[in-house]
Amino acid sequence: MAAPSSYGGRGVTGEELLSLPAVIDLDTANKALMIGRSTGYGLAKQGEYPVRVLRLGNAYRVPTAELLKLLGLERPQAERGDGGAAPDARAEGHALAA
DSSP states (O other), X not given: OOOOOTTOSSSOOHHHHHTSOSEEEHHHHHHHHTOOHHHHHHHHHHTOOSXXXXXXXXXXXXXXXXXXXXXXXXXXXXXXXXXXXXXXXXXXXXXXXX
């Protein structure tokens, strides 16, 4: 019997969601939201997906932070070496281009 694939079945656990990279493919986001593949791609094409979808060439990508926020999950805050929370780059006027 083959081992279950990552994110297989219906949906994704909270632990799996928190371990995702910063940007995920639409199929993974669909599984997290328990949306069928056709429905998810249709919503993305119409601009009606529940979170922002990035179109990169022929690929759709979803920012994981927005998906986590929609689902009511948060990643643990990163800690600095001095014990304080890591500063938010946006607060200092720095931003990464998407």
